[in-house]
Amino acid sequence: MTDTGLSKYGELSREQLIALLEKRDRTKKLGLVWERHEIEVDATLASEFVAADLVTPLSDPQNRSSGWPNLVIEGDNFDALRWLRMTMRGRVKCIYIDPPYNTGAKDWVYNDHYIKKEDRWRHSTWLEFLYRRLDLARDLLTSDGVLLVSINDENRARLELLLDEVMPGMRKGSLVWRTRVGGNEGGEAFLSDNHEHILVYGASDFRFGGTEKSLEMYKYTDANGEKYRISDMTVAVAYNDKRAGQAYYPLRDPTSDIYYPANPDRVWSYASRERSGASARIKTKFIEDWVADGRVAFPENPKTVRYETREALIAAVRAGEAPPFIREDLPEFDAWVGRTIGFGSPGFKRYIKDLKSATQPLSSWITPRSEKDTIGDDENAILAGTTDEGAKTIKAIFGEKAFNYAKPPSLIKGLLAQCTGPGDVILDFFAGSATTAQAVMELNAEDQGSRRFVMVSSTERTEQVPTRNIAEQVTAERIRRLNAADDKTLKPLYAPFAYLRLATMRYEDIDYDFSDAQAWTALEVLHELPTTPWRGDAWQMHEEGDEILVMVRSPSPALFEAIAAHTALRHNVFVYSWAPGGLAASWEGVDLELRSIGETLLANYRR
Incomplete structure (x- = not known):
């Protein structure tokens, strides 16, 4: 009989197994150790499927027919990342996040729910919360993509060790940002905490753009x-x-x-x-x-x-x-x-x-704008404002302090200018006040780029504030106001976006609960197409250059003619159906691949 390795455990008593597990938990290893609920995570991934509903009334009022290239997603970012891994795996050039800093309820709306009294180490739940999300986010990066994470000095070491675990071999370094100028607080050691860190974890081909070299010396x-x-x-x-x-x-x-x-x-x-x-x-x-x-x-x-x-x-x-x-x-x-x-x-x-490169390497020191005069014109550093700029920007857009701890747009724009090109995708799954979206919009206005953003934000609804919806009232609203701004300095900022709301369902209920509209939205994002509403017709086609996406509920002669016209022009035609086998029987004479909606999306979701 083949030894599967289970026999040595099967002979142990319940008490012996518990003792063995406790010993394993006490065993030291090099790196970061925290309490993980692996069985809970595996059960969640194995039982739930995530879908996205397009909420047209909350989407940008323009571009409904031509499609929305940007996305605002309402829902838990763990669910959003699972959906994005199904639809955008390997396509995100830059992920920037400003996660909760684990400083208590003041910066983490989930604090009361996630910090458990029974956790032997109070940081375990915060680390596990981030680990689950970062583990999914890693799969979204391009081969030259990068993850940028803001964090305070207190939690930098823990988060860096966590990222080393999630993204082994991907650490590139870190940047230092001065959050404010002045201030006399220095804690017990009289040491200023006016700085934060931005951790940089990049894929194998990632590199910053650097700063253009001065050529004056070539005389x-x-x-x-x-x-x-x-x-x-x-x-x-x-x-x-x-x-x-x-x-x-x-x-x-x-x-x-x-x-x-x-x-x-x-x-x-x-x-x-x-x-x-x-x-x-x-x-x-x-x-x-x-x-x-x-x-x-x-x-x-x-x-x-x-x-x-x-x-x-x-x-x-x-x-x-x-x-x-x-x-x-x-x-x-x-x-x-x-x-x-x-x-x-x-x-x-x-x-x-x-010259091997027209640029010089980026400095790890982010220079405050107030100190611009202290550096040369060719200094290889990002110039950025402080938290005061973030607060003033929020007030200028909303007329009030609608969101706390917003990062300055100049900081995010400087980072994105260093690590993205005109056609790249940028993701922020702790989007909050959508500073990252504004930075993308400003950068596109400067270089006429077509960068696209995906902003993920939860409602942050609580029992005390049941009507709160940060995703709708702050994240999406900021982009709407920038799109509609009359101010000449803001008018060039325009980013049409689709508003998606997530829904979860059990795998066994997919055949009943997964709608045509949800499938259409997922397929459009999967094929890198702008999002459009599902009309509910027998079939629907989305044409974008040479890319043709078709989703079929029931075939018709008009559909056959449309498909034949595109195949004659050698366009890339992708036809999806819930039952492609039955459709293929009536599709003789047309040379193309028919795909199953359910099998394609589920295969992407589970891998």
Whole structure:
């Protein structure tokens, strides 16, 4: 009989099993440990299906016929992420979130529900809350996508260890943002907490855009019209260091026969073939090759000296009149006798065309706008406002303080400018006041981009405030007001959005509860199409360039003609039906793939 590994546990008593589990829970490991309810999570994922209803009256009033490219989703973000993983897996370039900071009920509406008295460590539930969501979010990123997470100093270490668990090998670093300027609070240690962190976890191909390099230093032009600059051609290695190798030697200008001494404390950057031997292997070219290629810039009209005897050379060195890198105690001192020696040092020609990147790396320090004058124009940092900007922006849009702790739009816009392109998708599943949506809108207005956003927000309804709906009253409302703004500075900001409301159902009820409208919405998002209402017809078609999506309830001659017209034009036609087998029987002569609505969506949902 094959041993499945269960026999050793099956023979244990209930008390022994409990003791074994308790021992496992006490066992230390490298990394973060918290109380996980894995059975509860697995049961939820295995029993529930999430659907989304398009709420047309709450969607942007325009673009109803052509479709809404952006989404505002109302519901628990755990449910939203499950739905998004079904419809947008691997398509999100940037996820930015500003999650609750685990500082108590003041910043976490779920606090009373999630922080349980029986938890041995009060942070366990907060960590588990985030783990479930981040585990789903990871699957949404593109191969060059990035997750950015805001967090305070108190909880940074815990969240960073959690992210290392969820996204192993993806940590890129962190950014520091100054939340406010001034303030005398310093706690017991009199240490300011005026900073927050933004943790950066990116996929394998992710990199920040960086800051455009200043090209002012490329002030020379060669005979071919190519711009270059002259840079130092030494390295910080002494002549007697074993790393110096064959990089300590007199450098000769072949056109003038002038020799230049090497700095004994900083030898040349390139080895000499003459000193190394022709068979030596090096990572780059020998200095003789660089000279032959014209890449070494020798001083123009340098001061020169020549000593015909050793005595004259020694006298010049002792009098301080010889070139500074010639000393009696250095190797090959006598070799300088009878040579024309130049003052100055050769440099290396670095061309603009050889730059590996047109930008310089992004600084991890986010500079406050109030300190802009303290940095140069080419400083490689994001400029951002403080929390005061976030509060003023909310008041300017709503006329009141409609939301607490809003991030400044300049901060999010600066981040998105660094890690997204004009056509990318941005997700915020703790959307709150929709600052991320406004940042996307502003960035698109600046570079004429077509970035799309997905904002997820819950109602945050409580027994004390049963009518609260943050998603509708704040998240979506902010975007509506920006879309309708008369202010000329805001008018270019326009982002048509569909408002979706989530619904959950048990798998066994899908055949009865999963509606045509819900399926249509999921299929449109799955095929990267703007969201449109389901009309309730026998079939519905969505045309977007060469992409044709068709959902069929019952076939008709008009449908066949429409499909045939598109296939004749070699368009990408995707036809879905609840029962594709029956549809295929009456579809002879048309070469295309028929797909099952239920099987396609369920397969994406479960994988």
